[in-house]
Structure formats: C-alpha cells, structure tokens
Amino acid sequence: MKRLMLYPILIALLLCTASKLFSAAKVGEAAPEFTATASDGKSYRLSDYRGKYVVLEWHNNGCPYVGKHYKSGNMQRLQKEWTGRGVAWFTILSSAPGQQGYVTASEENEYVRKMQAAPTAALLDPSGQVGHLYDAKTSPQMVVINPQGVVIYDGAIDDKPTTDLEDVPGATNYVSLALEQAMAGKQVATTTTRPYGCSVKYADSGH
Amino acid sequence: MLLACATCARAESTAIPHGTLELVAENQWIAAGHDFNLGLHFELESGWHIYWVNPGDSGEPPRVKWQLPEGVIAGALQWPTPRRLGTPSIVDFGYQDAVTLIAPMHAQVNLVLGQPAGIAAQVKVLVCREMCIPGSAQLSLVLAVKSELSAPEARTRNLFIAARKSMPRTAPTNWKFTLDEEKGAFVLTANVGHEITQAAFFPLAESQISNAAAQKLAPTAAGFRLTLQKSDQLLKPIERLKGVLVLSGGQSYLIDVRVGKTGTAKS
Numbered sequence: 001m002k003r004l005m006l007y008p009i010l011i012a013l014l015l016c017t018a019s020k021l022f023s024a025a026k027v028g029e030a031a032p033e034f035t036a037t038a039s040d041g042k043s044y045r046l047s048d049y050r051g052k053y054v055v056l057e058w059h060n061n062g063c064p065y066v067g068k069h070y071k072s073g074n075m076q077r078l079q080k081e082w083t084g085r086g087v088a089w090f091t092i093l094s095s096a097p098g099q100q101g102y103v104t105a106s107e108e109n110e111y112v113r114k115m116q117a118a119p120t121a122a123l124l125d126p127s128g129q130v131g132h133l134y135d136a137k138t139s140p141q142m143v144v145i146n147p148q149g150v151v152i153y154d155g156a157i158d159d160k161p162t163t164d165l166e167d168v169p170g171a172t173n174y175v176s177l178a179l180e181q182a183m184a185g186k187q188v189a190t191t192t193t194r195p196y197g198c199s200v201k202y203a204d205s206g207h
Numbered sequence: 208m209l210l211a212c213a214t215c216a217r218a219e220s221t222a223i224p225h226g227t228l229e230l231v232a233e234n235q236w237i238a239a240g241h242d243f244n245l246g247l248h249f250e251l252e253s254g255w256h257i258y259w260v261n262p263g264d265s266g267e268p269p270r271v272k273w274q275l276p277e278g279v280i281a282g283a284l285q286w287p288t289p290r291r292l293g294t295p296s297i298v299d300f301g302y303q304d305a306v307t308l309i310a311p312m313h314a315q316v317n318l319v320l321g322q323p324a325g326i327a328a329q330v331k332v333l334v335c336r337e338m339c340i341p342g343s344a345q346l347s348l349v350l351a352v353k354s355e356l357s358a359p360e361a362r363t364r365n366l367f368i369a370a371r372k373s374m375p376r377t378a379p380t381n382w383k384f385t386l387d388e389e390k391g392a393f394v395l396t397a398n399v400g401h402e403i404t405q406a407a408f409f410p411l412a413e414s415q416i417s418n419a420a421a422q423k424l425a426p427t428a429a430g431f432r433l434t435l436q437k438s439d440q441l442l443k444p445i446e447r448l449k450g451v452l453v454l455s456g457g458q459s460y461l462i463d464v465r466v467g468k469t470g471t472a473k474s
Contacts, residue, residue, distance in 0.1 A: 026439065064333075064341045100337040135439070137264045137297050155440065161267055163333065163341040192440050194414045198339045199265035199297040 024135035027154050027191045031145040032133040036092075038121035039108035044090065051147050053087045053179060057119070057157075058094060058131065060101030060139040061111050063198035064163040069140060070115050072168040075157075079118040082179060091119040094131030099201035101139070102126060128202040138197030144178045153178035155193030223332055224340035226251035230328055231307070233367045235360040236351035239278070239318040243356060245310040247271065247284075247330060247346075248366055249302070255336045256301045259289035261411055263299035263418045267333050269308070274327040278318035282311035287373035288451050288459040289409055298418040299335075300409055307370035314352075324350045375451040375459040382430075386448055386464040391437050393448060395464065397430035405455035406431050414440035415448060 025032050031054070035045040046054065057075070060066055069075040079089050093108065095101035103111065108122050125131055134143055134154075144153035158171035178188045220227040226249060233244040247269070249257055258266040273281045286308060289300040318324065327347040334340050359367065378384075383398040393416065397403065404426045410416050420436035435448075449463045 024439075062338050064339055132296070135296075162331075163267075163339075164331075192442055194440050196267070197265055198335070199293060199299065201337060202294065202296060204294045204296060 025133065025143065025151050025154060027151050029151060031143070031149050031151050034130045034133055036123040036125055036130055038123050039105040039112070040121060041105065042121065044121050044123060046145075047149070049088045049145075050149050053082075053147060053182070054145040055082060055087055055089045055175060055179075056134065056143040056145070057089065057091045058136045058139045058141040058195075058197075058200060059091045059122070060093070060095055060198060060201065061103065062101050063139045065161075065197035066139050068163050068165055068168065069157060070117070072165045074168045075140070076115060076117050078173070078175065082176075083118060083120060085179075085183075087179065089119045091117070091122040092125050092130055092136070093122065094125040094128050094136060095201040096128060096203035097126050099203070101198075101201050128200070131200050131202060136195075136200050138195045139200060140197055141195035141200075142175045144175060144182075146182055152182055152188050153191055154195075155190075156196045159193075161194075161196030220248075220250070221344040221346055223249070223330075223342035223344055224334040225255040225336070226334060228330060228332070228344045228346065230326070230346035230348050231363045231366055232326075232348060232350055233359050233363055234350070235357045236353045237312075237314050237318075237324060238353055238356045239314050239320065240316045241356045242311060242313050243350075244367065245312055245326065245328075246307045246363070246366060246370060247310065247328070248305070248307045249332070250305045251303060251334065253304070255334050256292055256299075256303045257306070257332055257334055259300040259302070259409070260284070260286045261300055261409070261413050263301075264293065264297045266299055266301065266335055266339065269330055269332040271310070271331075272329040273310075274329070275312075276318075276324045276326070278315045279324060279326070280313045280315065282313065285309040285311065285370075285374060287370060288375050288453060291407070291409075293419075296419055300418070306373070307366050309367070309370050309374070318352055320352055320354060322352060324352050326350065375461040378452070378460040378462055382460075384462055384464045385467055387467045389434075393435045393437065393466070395433040395435060395448070396427075397433070397452075399430040401430070402426050402428055403431040403454055406433050407453045408433060408435060408450050409453070410435075410448065410450040412449065414438045415445055416441075 033046050037043050083089050140157050142157050146152045158173045160167035160171040174190055181188045220229040229248045231246045231248050237243045258268045260268050292301050293299040331343045385396045387394045406424050417436040417438050423434040425432040447465050451459050452462050453459045
C-alpha cells in the first residue's frame with residue numbers, strides 16, 4: 001500500500017525533471033507555448049500572436065537593473081517604439097508570492113500607470129511556469145520571437161551589465177538590434193548573450 | 208573620538224548597503240621599487256552577499272577605480288575562492304559574511320621618498336539577499352614612503368593572512384588535467400595520483416558552462432572525471448577552460464586546461 005502511494009510522487013518528479021530538460025526555450029527553436037493571465041485580467045496565449053514579432057521582458061520592480069531601464073525611461077521608450085511597429089510586448093512577472101518583486105494585478109497596474117510603461121500586457125506568472133519554460137534567470141532578461149514563432153534572441157537587454165543610469169545612452173540594445181535586423185530580412189547577428197540583472201525570484205528562492 | 212590619521216594602514220570602514228567596506232594596507236609604509244598589497248575588506252550582514260569576478264547567473268562583481276599618486280601602479284584584484292549561492296535553478300558565485308580582495312600594487316623607482324602617498328579608491332558594489340542594492344564607496348588612505356618597505360602591519364596582518372588562505376593556489380606541477388568535449392558537455396579529467404571523491408569547479412569566464420547544472424563527479428583511482436554541462440550561451444568553441452577547482456576539505460586550485468580534440472582519451 002505504502003509502496004503504491006510512492007508512484008504518483010515518482011512520476012511527478014520524473015515529469016518535473018523532464019520538463020526542465022527538454023522544453024526550455026532555445027534560440028533557433030520554437031518558442032514554448034504558454035497562456036498567462038495579465039494584470040488587466042485578460043488571458044494571453046503566445047500562439048495567438050503568430051504572424052507578429054513578440055518580445056518577452058522579465059520584470060521585477062525592486063531590482064536595480066530593471067530600475068535603471070525604467071528610471072531612465074529606456075524600457076518605456078522601447079515598449080512604445082516596438083509596439084508602435086506592430087510588435088507584441090509582454091512584461092512577465094515571475095516572482096512567487098512571498099518573494100521579492102511579487103505584485104498583485106492592481107499593484108502592477110499602478111506601477112505601469114505611474115511609470116508610463118506601455119507593454120501589450122503585463123503577465124502575472126507567480127507559479128514561475130512561464131519563467132521556467134524560458135529558463136529565465138534574471139530581470140530584465142529579454143526574449144525575441146519571430147512571426148513564425150521561433151526564438152531569435154535570448155539574453156541581456158544591452159551590453160552594459162550595470163545598475164548605472166549613465167550606462168543607458170551608450171549601450172548597444174540587443175533587443176532593438178535583433179528586431180531591426182530580422183525585420184530587414186537580415187540574419188540576427190547577436191542571438192544569445194548572458195542575461196544580466198537580479199535573479200528571478202521563483203518559489204524555490206531561499207530566504 | 209576622531210583620530211587624525213596622517214599615515215595609517217587601516218582607514219575607518221565605510222558603510223555600504225548591509226555591510227561595511229574598508230581599504231587596508233598590508234604595510235605601514237612603502238618604498239620605491241617594491242611591490243606592496245592593499246586590500247578591500249568587506250563585512251556583510253548575515254544573509255547578504257557580494258559577487259565573485261564571475262558572478263554566475265545574476266549580479267555583478269565589485270568594481271574599483273583607483274586614484275593613485277604618480278609612481279604607483281595597480282595590478283588586477285585577487286579573488287578568494289567563492290561559494291555557490293542562489294537556488295537550484297539560478298546559481299551565483301560570491302561571498303557572504305566577510306571577504307578581502309587583495310589589490311597588488313607596485314611602487315616604481317620614481318616614487319618620491321618622504322612624501323606621503325595618498326591612495327583613493329572608488330568602489331561600486333552590488334549587495335544582494337532576496338533583493339539587490341547597489342552601493343558605492345569612496346575610500347582613501349595615506350602611506351608613508353620610506354627607503355625600505357615596512358614589515359606587515361600588525362593590525363591588518365590577520366586580514367591578509369586570512370585572504371591568502373582563502374585564495375585558490377596553483378595546482379602542483381605533477382597534477383595533470385585534460386578536458387574533452389562530449390555532446391553538450393566538457394569532461395574534466397584529473398590525474399593527481401590518488402582518488403578524489405569531492406570536486407566542484409567554478410568557471411572564471413561567464414557563459415562557458417551552465418552554472419546551475421549538476422557537476423557529475425566520477426572518482427577514479429588516480430583522481431576524477433567531472434562532467435560540466437556547457438552553457439546555452441556558449442556559441443563558439445573555446446580553447447581553454449580556466450577556473451577554480453575546490454576539492455574535499457575545501458582546498459582550492461586555479462586551473463587552466465586546454466580543450467582537447469573530441470573523443471581523444473588521455474590519461
């Protein structure tokens with residue numbers, strides 16, 4: 001009897017390991033499908049955006065690396081520019097409840113309003129499911145997906161891995177570069193970089 | 208009580224987020240034509256950490272900008288062996304509690320005798336626990352310039368002794384390492400003359416191996432084989448893998464291994 005009870009646990013463990021090993025997003029491969037509820041209360045499914053470029057932005061409003069891009073207005077400028085050019089931009093919040101950076105829908109709406117941010121939607125991912133699917137390590141980690149649903153960029157937002165606001169103007173922005181090159185029918189030159197920032201605060205983060 | 212410190216090897220510590228930082232000198236006075244050591248001594252509140260030269264998956268290492276008198280040249284910071292921090296899926300490399308980074312300095316022959324050498328350092332450091340707080344500190348000290356280098360200064364001596372003890376050492380010359388590539392992984396083979404049952408590798412460069420992946424150790428009669436999963440960010444072949452190898456008992460060694468040809472078995 002006891003032995004039988006173990007099987008569901010073992011199977012669950014195996015599934016956990018398997019999903020970690022095989023489904024993490026990789027540049028050049030299909031972007032893993034997800035559905036998530038946004039701070040606007042609506043549900044968003046990645047595959048509904050087939051035919052458009054999609055940007056995923058991992059966010060944590062208490063992270064100084066994220067703060068650099070919001071206080072300087074850089075992130076909002078990117079969101080406005082690219083959504084203006086038909087790109088779907090999803091800000092993703094993967095902090096687990098009780099972890100630093102976790103916010104409710106209304107808190108996130110307030111942040112978006114106050115910062116004048118302009119993503120297509122801010123997806124709430126308290127379970128970390130979307131974060132783990134993309135193996136998101138940091139905020140602000142950035143992923144770019146092409147209209148065919150293939151990951152064409154995964155990594156840092158730019159080439160200045162610091163918290164200094166003064167580093168924003170001179171930085172090479174990898175997201176804009178990938179989008180510009182892909183939209184011009186060119187090969188994306190830099191497809192993968194080390195994502196810099198604060199660690200994503202998943203449920204397994206210690207205290 | 209405020210002590211006027213005309214020439215002293217230990218300035219007062221400066222506050223950084225959740226800790227203190229102090230610029231220390233190993234020698235009370237310095238001399239033209241001699242090397243000497245300074246140190247950045249961090250003390251952190253329980254639970255907070257700063258980062259190694261390769262921070263791992265998140266964070267960034269402390270950075271220092273020196274303001275030095277003419278005739279003094281700074282070398283590269285020396286980093287004690289870090290510890291693995293973070294979570295099962297996001298792994299960082301860094302230090303908790305206290306750490307001293309040694310800054311080797313050289314006083315050139317043109318350093319003016321008798322004129323105190325003012326040394327200043329602008330340090331930027333990221334201090335993290337669940338959250339990260341960037342801090343900066345402006346540190347300074349003044350060292351006398353005499354005709355001979357002083358013996359280590361008593362007050363700072365222990366800090367430097369501890370720092371050196373925590374630094375990885377050069378591996379013995381009779382130890383042999385080879386590195387082979389397998390699909391998606393590097394296999395580090397060590398021949399040290401005896402079985403090793405515990406080993407962990409810390410890569411000096413970012414984006415070569417996966418920080419979070421388990422390092423699979425297979426002890427052998429002459430040492431071990433350690434399988435290191437490649438980083439997803441590693442897009443080009445690498446020629447060498449440099450890093451710190453920590454063995455049972457915490458002894459750590461700096462190794463620099465050339466990547467071998469695929470499939471060749473060396474011993």
